[in-house]
Amino acid sequence: MKALLLNILSFLFFFQIVAQDSDPYLDYFHQNVEKSIDQRRFNYDDIVNTINTLSNSPGFKVEQVGSSVKGEPLNLICWGNGNESILLWSQMHGDEPTATMALMDLFNFLANKQNPAGEQLKARLRDSLSLYFLPMLNPDGARSHSRHNAMGIDINRDAVRQNTPEGIVLKQTQERLRPDWGFNLHDQSRYYQAGYSEQPATFSFLAPAFNKEKDINGIRLAAMQLIVELNQLMQGYIPDQVGRYSDTFEPRAFGDNMQKWGVKTILVECGGNPDDLEKQVIRKYHFALFLRAFETIMNKDYTSYSVSDYEKIPFNRRRMMELVLRQAKFDFDGFETNLDLGFQAIEYNSKDYSDFYKRGSISEIGDLTGYQGYQDIDASGLELKKGRLYPEVISTVSLLDKAFVAKLHKQGYTDVRIKNLPVKLNRYDLPLMLHSSKKNFVNNAVRLYGNPSFYLEDDAGNVSAVIVNGVYYSVY
């Protein structure tokens, strides 16, 4: 009996430690993550169920406030009865979906029953704040994974002219609600670095300027102060991966105009994160960011921060690459030198926009000091050589099993010809560049903006790695 009691006590003790060590925001995320979305390419069909569920969920009000050019609903979702109001809009750029995912998780958190601490937090938020959401403001762009709306207009340049139904909805919603705070939710290129940190700017923030002089009034100051708090939260999760977006005044943009209209506005940009191409980790931190922002606004915890705290957040710099290969020996038609090579990639959508492939290309050659690769390889002592075309034509891709590919790589073969070449989409995911059987020559010379294949050879003449489509594969 005593042993059992001890067991229970030690279990409780252990449980308490675990509970103390864990982060409540991240716990709430894991308990409420909307599992039906697990990658970046999704559209209104994928969020409509969550939104419909909210219409019948106590505490929520869902109102269709307009339609996109192609007739998809634009919904305003309301929660909370407090005096301080916050308007959040996501995905006005259709190919920038990270915040929409995090909003779905947040809706689950607000709609579903939580543990006692979670319920307490929700009760306080409900009494202090009124939250208004316009998720996926550009559903037509989401469907074609493109920045612009169906008219080809950038909605974030339509705050003043009001040429788009989506821009009109956002402006009308602001005029009707007169929110105290605005959250302008975007994604940015994964090639932004946070200052000189040699890390990607996984999050970037901005308190947009409301005039070209970039003056700071009480509205903009409050936005800056909130950002200082959110930066501190993120430094705990992803140290040195937070940047500051350029504050050049853009008279057509919503963020800048919201600030001008008296809404304390912050821009949130989700960038790149190592091993997180589909942004499912960033989504988790974004969820945490929402809850911290709401708590901070509710408790007025931001007011002691200064402009200089905000300005300590480093500016974004476009210094990230998919691959940086450093100090490889290379023979340029008789001229020998040690050079760095940087590859970046472009995503191409599949026909139905549900999938994509990436195509790499060399974006910089020479001294890449200050650049950082998601793959960053010291190739000193190795010679960079043009990848070789395998002399035989292979009948089908399925013959390219692991052992066969390894055998080819060991001999410096990076390019193969296939009799039955598959569709473009899955051609680029392999550690070999595939060509049609008619191809009898490949140009794998180092060339700016080209996509040559290479192999790296050591002094003993052994192949140590291949580079195909801007991806580095070590060879064992």
Ligand SMILES: [Zn+2]
């Ligand atoms: Zn954007």
